[in-house]
Amino acid sequence: MTHFADRLLQACESKGAPVCVGIDPVLEKLPAPLRVPGADVHQAADAIRQFVEGVIDAVADLVPCVKFQSACFERYLWPGVEVYHRMIELARQRGLVVIGDAKRGDIGISAEHYAAGNLGDHVLPGSGLGPDALTLNSYLGGDSVQPFIDLSVKQGKGLFALVRTSNPGGDAIQGLALRDGGTVADAVAKLVAQWGDASVGGSGYSLLGAVVGATKPQDALRLRKLMPRQIFLVPGFGAQGGTADDVRACFNPDKRGAIITASRSVLFAFDKKPGDWKRAIADAAVDLKQQVRAILA
Amino acid sequence: MTHFADRLLQACESKGAPVCVGIDPVLEKLPAPLRVPGADVHQAADAIRQFVEGVIDAVADLVPCVKFQSACFERYLWPGVEVYHRMIELARQRGLVVIGDAKRGDIGISAEHYAAGNLGDHVLPGSGLGPDALTLNSYLGGDSVQPFIDLSVKQGKGLFALVRTSNPGGDAIQGLALRDGGTVADAVAKLVAQWGDASVGGSGYSLLGAVVGATKPQDALRLRKLMPRQIFLVPGFGAQGGTADDVRACFNPDKRGAIITASRSVLFAFDKKPGDWKRAIADAAVDLKQQVRAILA
Numbered sequence: 001m002t003h004f005a006d007r008l009l010q011a012c013e014s015k016g017a018p019v020c021v022g023i024d025p026v027l028e029k030l031p032a033p034l035r036v037p038g039a040d041v042h043q044a045a046d047a048i049r050q051f052v053e054g055v056i057d058a059v060a061d062l063v064p065c066v067k068f069q070s071a072c073f074e075r076y077l078w079p080g081v082e083v084y085h086r087m088i089e090l091a092r093q094r095g096l097v098v099i100g101d102a103k104r105g106d107i108g109i110s111a112e113h114y115a116a117g118n119l120g121d122h123v124l125p126g127s128g129l130g131p132d133a134l135t136l137n138s139y140l141g142g143d144s145v146q147p148f149i150d151l152s153v154k155q156g157k158g159l160f161a162l163v164r165t166s167n168p169g170g171d172a173i174q175g176l177a178l179r180d181g182g183t184v185a186d187a188v189a190k191l192v193a194q195w196g197d198a199s200v201g202g203s204g205y206s207l208l209g210a211v212v213g214a215t216k217p218q219d220a221l222r223l224r225k226l227m228p229r230q231i232f233l234v235p236g237f238g239a240q241g242g243t244a245d246d247v248r249a250c251f252n253p254d255k256r257g258a259i260i261t262a263s264r265s266v267l268f269a270f271d272k273k274p275g276d277w278k279r280a281i282a283d284a285a286v287d288l289k290q291q292v293r294a295i296l297a
Numbered sequence: 298m299t300h301f302a303d304r305l306l307q308a309c310e311s312k313g314a315p316v317c318v319g320i321d322p323v324l325e326k327l328p329a330p331l332r333v334p335g336a337d338v339h340q341a342a343d344a345i346r347q348f349v350e351g352v353i354d355a356v357a358d359l360v361p362c363v364k365f366q367s368a369c370f371e372r373y374l375w376p377g378v379e380v381y382h383r384m385i386e387l388a389r390q391r392g393l394v395v396i397g398d399a400k401r402g403d404i405g406i407s408a409e410h411y412a413a414g415n416l417g418d419h420v421l422p423g424s425g426l427g428p429d430a431l432t433l434n435s436y437l438g439g440d441s442v443q444p445f446i447d448l449s450v451k452q453g454k455g456l457f458a459l460v461r462t463s464n465p466g467g468d469a470i471q472g473l474a475l476r477d478g479g480t481v482a483d484a485v486a487k488l489v490a491q492w493g494d495a496s497v498g499g500s501g502y503s504l505l506g507a508v509v510g511a512t513k514p515q516d517a518l519r520l521r522k523l524m525p526r527q528i529f530l531v532p533g534f535g536a537q538g539g540t541a542d543d544v545r546a547c548f549n550p551d552k553r554g555a556i557i558t559a560s561r562s563v564l565f566a567f568d569k570k571p572g573d574w575k576r577a578i579a580d581a582a583v584d585l586k587q588q589v590r591a592i593l594a
Contacts, residue, residue: 165438170437
């Protein structure tokens with residue numbers, strides 16, 4: 001069983017760029033042939049399944065990693081959740097490293113249940129294998145994160161804890177100044193580094209990574225120092241406004257340690273490019289790789 | 298359409314105590330007749346459905362409110378999620394105010410999707426009605442909370458944002474001291490008060506409440522002042538070690554403004570009381586009411 005961080009970094013190397021395509025399907029934005037106006041939850045979930053199958057097919061040979069936005073599937077209740085799990089399985093079969101972006105967080109036995117339900121449960125028949133990694137919200141503290149770490153160690157999985165987000169309101173809590181110096185996000189970063197320290201792979205990176213938004217290069221540089229052994233999952237490139245400097249700041253000097261995610265700019269690339277929608281998505285994935293390679297060159 | 302806070306407080310009054318039974322079913326702890334060793338996800342979800350039906354039947358006429366722990370259902374993938382939604386519907390039909398304890402939080406369109414999927418979507422055929430209220434994790438800031446507020450206003454629903462939790466690790470982030478005074482939890486409390494201010498009902502309480510753990514009376518007193526218009530959802534009574542003083546501190550001087558939740562001590566009451574498991578649960582719910590009434594007397 002290969003350590004998650006080693007597996008992710010190796011996939012980035014073999015596919016030629018540390019990028020991730022975010023799969024955040026939105027019913028109203030599907031390619032015209034897949035649209036189903038007035039759909040009920042079952043029809044909606046099925047249309048999304050067809051779209052995601054196409055997306056996986058378009059990008060599987062091009063990128064190392066995809067990230068599934070749980071909210072976009074949960075919206076369609078249990079039919080949507082079934083599509084979420086089945087498409088994660090398909091993506092893994094196609095050789096992609098798969099991140100479940102569910103931002104879960106709870107305490108005690110609830111945290112154990114979230115871990116088992118979202119990262120696969122090796123003791124429960126028929127429970128599926130789940131994504132390779134999961135995003136977490138660690139506001140509840142270390143005992144809310146530990147059950148996820150324990151299961152990840154056991155199953156070769158990974159985690160990304162929310163540290164710094166790129167949305168306009170992200171500062172309200174994450175940016176608060178602490179009495180002992182630094183911000184709340186800095187303190188969370190130190191905790192994440194500490195929680196992940198016992199689970200470092202051969203690559204030198206922990207199975208516990210961090211979500212660090214790509215819109216503030218000063219932040220990213222500081223967080224990079226506070227979390228040398230965390231792989232940064234960096235959303236906000238492209239549609240959300242992250243720049244080349246923002247992205248560069250997320251990597252270690254050896255140009256490893258981060259994975260750059262783009263969602264809308266790849267997923268809905270067909271909006272700006274008439275013709276075959278799968279081709280437009282594949283082209284956008286290649287563009288993303290080239291942009292990130294250029295930034296790191 | 299009655300405002301959520303008004304509806305919840307009225308239910309507490311008519312049922313005689315501001316209490317909530319937490320529905321956190323655990324397969325291995327079900328009553329003996331419902332146990333299914335070696336179950337797959339479908340059998341597990343079905344056993345949990347039978348148990349939760351019994352729990353709802355046992356407590357519906359006794360307590361104002363139940364809280365469903367999403368993690369315990371998500372563990373069994375989409376069959377579990379179907380049981381979650383169907384049992385929430387059943388509980389609402391039985392006249393209970395229902396809280397979905399899912400601790401969701403994300404930004405932009407993902408927050409909108411979580412809101413629609415977890416609080417009901419009035420435009421999507423077959424999407425169900427969802428629980429009356431949902432718990433949130435607001436670490437991502439105000440723009441992560443606003444889509445939930447907007448949908449709640451539209452649909453007469455409510456929210457409870459995590460402010461202070463009672464778990465051993467809760468202090469690590471929530472307890473950090475800020476440069477400008479107070480703790481991170483205090484700052485979150487002020488933000489929650491501010492975010493909820495535009496959505497206050499006739500009762501004087503906002504549709505945006507707060508989760509405040511019941512283990513630190515000093516904390517609760519301070520948070521009560523910072524959030525005068527928030528209904529506190531107070532877990533940690535009973536099994537998690539909250540005391541009478543802790544509970545009292547969560548209420549306003551008029552003895553309103555909080556709802557006390559007990560999960561394991563009610564749900565698994567049959568462990569300590571042989572015979573009819575539904576009867577044991579009903580008796581424990583009555584005990585919970587009497588304890589809280591005595592504290593408030």
